[in-house]
Amino acid sequence: MTDPNSYIVPARVNIRLVPLGISLSTFEKYTKLLKEIFEIRLLDVTPDRGTFNPQGFPYGRILFNYTTCRCDPDSLFLYDLEPFRKVFILVGVTDEKYIKDQALEDSLRLLKVQNPDVITHNLVVFGDEAKEDEQLNNLENVFFQKFRSLETIMCDISSNFLQSLSNYAASYKHVTLRSPGSIASGNITRITSSAVVTNIIEKQKKRFSVSFDQGFDRKLRVKARQQKLLGNLYLLSGRLNDSLKEFCESIYGLKSCNDYLWLASSLEGMGVCCLLLSMIGSSFTLPNHVLSILNTITKDSLLLNLVSSPSASPRSSLQSMTNINANTTTNTANSNKEFGQERILELLTSVHDKVISYYKLSIPSADDYVPQIVYCETVLRYTKLCTMVHLNGKMDKNTFPFLVNGKKAPIENFQPIVSESLDSISTFDRLSIVANLQELSDVEFEKLTLVQKCLIYSSLVSIYGDLQYHRKKAFYLKLLLNTIHPSLGKLDVPVDTLSKYRELFEYLLTVYNIEQSSSWLLLQKSILLVILSFSTKLDDRQLLSRVSYLLLNRFHEALSTKEQEHIFKTHLSNTSEDQEFFNDHLLQNLGYPDNGNNYKISPSKDKTLVVQGESFVYNPYLKEKSNSPQRFIIMKDEISQVSLTLYNPYAFELDIANIELTTVTRDIKLKILKVDFLKNEENSHFTAITLKPKASLNVLVIFIPLDIGTLEIDGFQANVCSCKQTKFKVVQGTENHAAANSTRSLIFDVMHPQPVLSLTSVSLHNSSLMLLEGEETQFEANLKNYSSIPIGYLQYVITDSTYEPLLQILSNRKLPVNEIYEIEYHLFEKKALKILNEEVLGEIESNKSVRLQVGILGKRGMKSANINLQYCHKKGANMLRNLDIPINVTVFPSIELDAYDFYPLLGSSQSGLLNEQTGYLSKFLSRIVSEGKKISDYCILSLDLRNSWNEPLKVEFSLATDVDCNFSIKETIPSFKTRKLLLPLKRFKISAEKLAEPIPNFREKQFIVDKISPGERKNMLQLFWYRYNLLQMIQGRWKNEPETRIGxxxxxxxxxxxxxxxxxSVGEVDIDINLFQDSKEIEGDLVRPVNVHECYNVxxxxxxxxxxxxKGILRHVPYCMQTKKSIDQKVLFNGTLQYAITDPISTGASRSFTMGAxxxxxxxxxxxxxxxxDDNQYLETEPLKVIAR
Amino acid sequence: MSLYLALIGTRDNPLYEMEIKMDPIRDFCPFIVHSALDIIEDLQWKTNQLYFKNIDNYDNYSISGYVTPGNIKFMILYQNLRSDEAIRQFFGELNDLYVKTLLSPFYTINEAIRSKAFDQKVRMLSRKYFNL
Known part of the structure; x- marks a missing residue:
């Protein structure tokens, strides 16, 4: 098919080829032969006497446009305006085999019946075997290829056509030609752009005001339209001079009656006529009224440039022009004479401008408006001409063959025209050509029919492609594909057509830069989807697979769930086992799962293991860099595991099978035991897993290293969705391929086999225990060395859940020293667990068991406790293996100390306490009194103890320090009750040297900065050391009845x-006062009775x-409570009430001072x-109380 | 009145996109603007100006463009906007905004602009010049 948008389309006669009883391939073969005859000289056509006698203009040519399609019903309305759209000639194509069976007359008749719209029907019989039959040969409108050349046949067909055309033209003589809009009454789409319409209406209003008085002559318009139609028919018949004449006359009439639609069409026909005349080198002149319409060109210039003599030989053919081109170019004079019409472009440009402007003027008209398709094709035809000229560099004879036979423009020789002289138009630059296409902006493509849209889009694709505007071409190509796609069924195309489709899609992929980078996702995704749907219809599995791979790999985020599922199904159906999976970013993370401390091996912290020569001074440069990858230690022949975090970014499930770990170096062999993704499921033993949509999954891969060395695992490989085994690595950063250069890996040091100690059983249910606060009990733990290597070294560390909070408190630097001691005591002295038979932990032979006896103490706030065993095959090994024995503990309160106080014991209180017959305290005091000890050497500690447990507890307190006088009490405290216990304590004294000692610390801290004053420190030390001693003196225990818990x-x-x-404490100075009469001590319970006026000694x-x-001054202070008289008037003293002790009383000595009273x-x-x-003031222990009678 | 704005990098990659009331052809806007790059790339070597008005059109929508000295293209696809002068001034201010973004040490050329502040300012500009 020739170029449907060539500028000379109005001069082409449409020929429809119809197969008659032959196969498609045969028909195509014959069609190809026929299509080579695309023009016939009028000189070769048999003359007739009709209107279109070829002898009228023997230089003219009839140009053919072959088609095999039926006419578009939407273009029926356009036949009056543009008669060249009609199919005039029908050629039945058949061969000799067909005519054996069928009568040719009948076939011809049938063709006429079936195609009544065509004006001439012909039959061409191909083949060499046809018998020479005089009768057959003389049949009208039947031609045998065997007897005549195809060119002669086409000449005869043309002759038939010209005869029929005369009749056809005659039929129009009495018909009033109507515009398409009038005939179709609204079925023809029109340009409705409001901006354009408004603009034109404004202009028309002005024009009507001028021309209204003249009115318009209806007859003139009818005549002018007839002339225009005749011009078109002359153009088709090749009689260009008559055509030009008719067009020029019609232009006059149409302009007079402002019939813009027909005027524009007529002008366009005239343009084509002028171009063809210039092509054959024939002279022509344009009348003044036409030149006045084309007011951009002066008459002189046109006359000078456009008038030339016709070609020397009327036999020269456009068809043979390309062949004789080389010969003619040598003849300079001749070529100048023939093709000196470069100014024809100026004429055509000017004509086109007017055509467009008149078409636009016709838009507001009710009936005579320009149909969109007419307008579009006019613009496209002109643009195509411009493109041809642009590609050729200038308008010359080389351009004409492209126009006539539609050969593809010579892009290979393309050189962009950068600068142009504005004085004369000898060619066009790309931008001005594209500017022409902007005229199409007012066209609403959506309102056009499918065929019309496809024709326009494909023309635009062709034009932009020729101009090398690749983005524009791709844009209209996409529009074209989008337009065609919905109406397409499954396409069954031959291989060469398929490769053309592929080229087309390849072009789109390149222009939108799809395979190289993901820059404009929306754009690229849309293109890929179009290609995908086309390749589905073409059943091009290779392309399908490639496009679906691209979509799923790079555009899945921009796809909806349904789209993803559809593409996935498409991809799966085309995936072979040799194809890689479309996404190698499934692996998000690689991890080494921490299984608690058990079996974990860690470098030894034993100080004895410090390598010789290494300084113990801290060297910051020896510290490992934080960005260096962490290394894990695993054992040869032991089970290890790697956790893979997989993420499925898609909206469909992914089946992963045959998972294998990949290593950077292949030195160490691995044996994969199983792949597990549900830890709690015992029977989980999967070789294949399913990743749910948009979900991540942790997969454990359990393996055994079979060699020693460094093992670096960088990912895994697996068969995903029945694709080829694909490697998956952890890519850090974005999924962008350019940035994906850093990967993450797990590095293992595979060591020699090590002993494995395992906890086989614990004598506690669920390793859990309930304790009361302070309760002490025991349990057993059984351990076994499962390996073949004996354990030669074992150490243990005990921790409990109170450690962390206590350490946190210790981190407070403002804590006073005595508080620090108290916390450290709970941390280091009061351990929750204690191994009672440490001797069994020395060495454990292979496959031997040991039974560990562990004591446990209920500490307040404790929730768990742990024994961490660290062991290796021999002492001094670099690596230690860990085993934890965790115990869960719940501690309930038992006996709590609610309140306490100290009371001194005085001589005066002796009688009261001693009279208390039943009290345990009176018994103790009676005992010490009876032993001749002073009661004031003791004091009483009162303890309020509360039983917070839900059964009675028996409390026993004993005082251990006073060896001579052991004291113990037992008291049963009912549940949730408080009891007060009174403990007699012997007052004690701590020497000044001991009191000056600093408070001990368990952590052996060297530098303790104490910011308190010396006085405060002395006081604190005194309180600390007295408390320290006191706590060692008193020991309380409790038990329940029957005795199941002790604490x-x-x-x-x-x-x-x-x-x-x-x-x-015992005071530094003890001062006792006694009253004597004649060496006899006056005694009394509380008060000593004396008689007045008798002599006593104090x-x-x-x-x-x-x-x-x-030494110092001793003062007597007597006081009478009854009267206010001076004491001097009540008591007579023998001496002074105060006097100095000048002779010092030495340490530990006593001295008595007597005064008569x-x-x-x-x-x-x-x-x-x-x-x-000097420094202190000492009082008596107890004042002397006297009642005088 | 409707508008689609795209800042396009040197590799035909969109740096920033904004669309106001382009519902009928929303998914199609990038294609139209992308195809217009051919025209603006031809035009930019013909004159010294940075602003190119009405370089292309499609279905009653027009396209104007602005090429920065760094060859970043600002393209707008619009229908029934006020005036060419408003578009020119809009592009001028948009260029200022773009230069400020370019000065940011956290932004590299040809990278998508994800700053919310930039988006807000561009929308403010479109309100100022086009009442959108």
Whole structure:
């Protein structure tokens, strides 16, 4: 088929070829032969006497356009306006085999019946075997290829055509020609662009105001249209001079009556006529009224340039022009004469401008408006001409063959025209050509029929392709594909056509840069989807597979769920086992799962293992760089595992089978035991897994390394969705291929086999235990060395859940030293677990078991405890293996210390306590009194103990320090009740040297900065050391009935105050006051009775307990409580009430001072003594109370 | 009035896209603008100006463009916008915004602009010049 948008289309006669009783391939073969005859000279056509007698213009040519399609019903309405759209000639194509069976007359008749719209029907019989039959040969309109050449046959057919055309033209003589819009009454799509219409209406309003007075002559318009039609028919018949004349005359009439649609069409026909005349080198002139319409060109220039003599030989043919071209170009004079018409372009440009402007003027008309398809094709035809000229460089004889036979433009020789002289138009630059196409912006393509749209789009594709505007070409190609696609069924195309389709799709992939980079996702995805649907219809499996791979690999994020599923199904159906999976980014992470401490091996921290020569001084440069990959240690022949985090980014399930780990180096062999993705499922033993849509999954791959060395695992390989085995690595960063250069891997050091110690059983149910606070109990743990290697070294570390919070408190630097001691005591001294038979942990032979006895203590707040065993085959090994024995503990409160206080014991309180017959305290005191000990050497510690457990607990307290006087009490405290226990404590004294000692610390910290003042420190040390001693003295235990739980009472809640310490400690100076009469001591329970006016001696006994000799002033302070008289008037003293002790009382010595006294008045007296030292003031232990009668 | 704006990098990659009331041809806008790159690439060597008005059209939509000295193309596809002058000024201010983005140490040339601030400012500009 020739170029459907060639500028000379209005001059082409449509010939429809119809097969008669022959196969498709044969028909195609004959059609090809016929199509080579695309023009006939009028000189060769048999003359007749009709209107279109070829002798009228023997230089003219009839140009053919062969088609095999039926006419488009949508173009029927256009036949009056553009008669060249009609199929005039029908040629039945058959061969000699057909005519054996059928009568040719009947066939011809049948053709006429079936194609009544065609004006001449012919039959061409191909083949060499036809018999020479005179009768057959003389049949009208039947031609045998055997007897005549095809060119002669076509000449005869043309002759038939010209005869019929005369009749056809005659039939129009009395017909009023109507515009397509009028005939179709709305079925023809029109340009409705509001902007254009409004603009034109404005212009027309002005014009009507001028031309309204003249009116328009209806007859003139009818005549002018007839002339225009005749011009078209002359053009088709090749009589160009008559055609030009008719067109020029019709232009005059149509312009006079403002019939814009027909005027434009007529102008266009005239343009084609002029071009063809210039092509054959014939002279022509345009009348003045036409030139005045084309006001852009001066008459002179046209006359000078366009008038030339006809070709020397009327036999020269356009068909043979390309062949004789080389010969003619040597003859310079001749070529100038023939083709000096470069200014024809100016004429055609000017004509086209007018055509477009008149078509636009016709738009608002009710009936005589330009149909969209007419308008579009006019623009395209002109643009095509411009493109041809542009590609050729200028308008010359080389351009004409392209116009006539539609040969493809010579792109190979394409050289873009960059700069052009604006003075004369000898060619066009690309931008001006494209500017012509902007006229199409007003066209609403959607309203056109499918065929019309396809024709327009394919023309645009061709034009933009010729101009090398690849993006534009791709855009219209996509539009074309989108337009065709919905109406296409399954295509069964031959291989060469398929390769052309592939070229087309390849072109789209290249222009949109799809395979190279993902830049414009939306755009690229859309193109790929179009190609995918086309390749589905073409059943091109190779292309399908490639496109679906691209879509799924790079555009899955931009695809909807349905699209993804559809593409996946398409891809799967085309996937062979040799094809790679479309995404190699399934692996998100590689990990080494931490199975707790058990069997984990770690470098030894044993100080004895420090390599010789390494300094113990901290060297920061020896620290491993943080960005270096972490290395894990695994054993040869032992089970290890790697966790793979897989992510399915798609909306469909992925089946993964035959998972194998991949290593960077292949030195170490692996044996994969199983792939597991559900830890809790015992029977999970999968070789294949299914990844759910948009979900991630952790997969455990359990393997055994079979060699020693460094093992670097960088991913896995597997068969995904029945594709070829594909490698998957962890890619850090984006999925962009350019950035995907860094991968992550797991590095293992595979070591020699190591012993494996395992916990076989624990004598606790579920390794869990309920304890009361302070309770002590035991359990057993059985361990077994499963390996063939004996354990030669074993150490253990005990921790419990209270460690972390206590360590956190310890991190507070403002904590006072005594508090630090208390926390450290709980951390290091009060261990929750204790291995009772450590001796079994020395060496464990292979396959031997040991039974570990463990003591456990209920610590407040403890929830769990752990024994971490670290072992290796021999002492000094680099690596230690770990085994944890975790115990879960719940601790409930038992006996709690609610409150406490210290009370001094005085001589006066002796009688009261001793009278208490049943009390355990009175018994103890009676015992010490009976042993001659002073009661004031003791004090009482009162403890309020609460039983917080839900059964009665029996509490027993014993005092261990006082060897001579052991004391213990037992008391049963009911559930949730509080009882007060009174413990007699012997007051004690701590030497000044001991008190000056610093508070010990368990962590052996070297530098402790103490910011408190010396006085505070002294006080703190005193309180600490007294408490320290006190806690060692008292020990409390509890048990229940029957005795199933035993524990100790926590007394560490005891905190001493200075007053308590004063009560608890023995004073530095003891001052006792006694009353004697004649060497006989006056005694009494609380108050000593004396008689007035009798002589008594007050004896003050001072005992120095301090570390230095004592001296000072001793003061007597007697006081009478009844009267306000001076004491001097009530008591007579023998001496002074105060005097200096000048002779020092040495350490540990006692001295008595006696003073005589007579009580003068009756009454109640209290006698006190004060010893004033340089630094201190000492009081008597208990004042002397006297009642005088 | 409707508008589709695309900033296009040197490798035909979109740096930024904005669409206002382009519902009928929303999915088609990138194709139209992409095809117009052929025209603007031809035009940019013919004049010294940066702004190219109405370089192409499709189905009653027009396309204007602006080429930065760094060969980044600002393309708008529009229908019934106010005036060419408004489009020219819009492009001028858009270029200022783009240069500021380019000055950011966190932005590399030819990379998609994901800054919300940039988006807000561009939308503000379209309100200012086109009442969109």
């Amino acid at each position: 100790s009472v926590d007394t560490r809640g005891l905190r001493l105050s200075t007053k308590m310490v004063n009560t608890l 004896v003050v006994n001072i005992h120095n307990n301090s570390s230095s000799a004592l 007579i009580f003068v008045e009756k009454g109640f007296y209290e006698w006190g003594v004060i010893l004033d030292n």
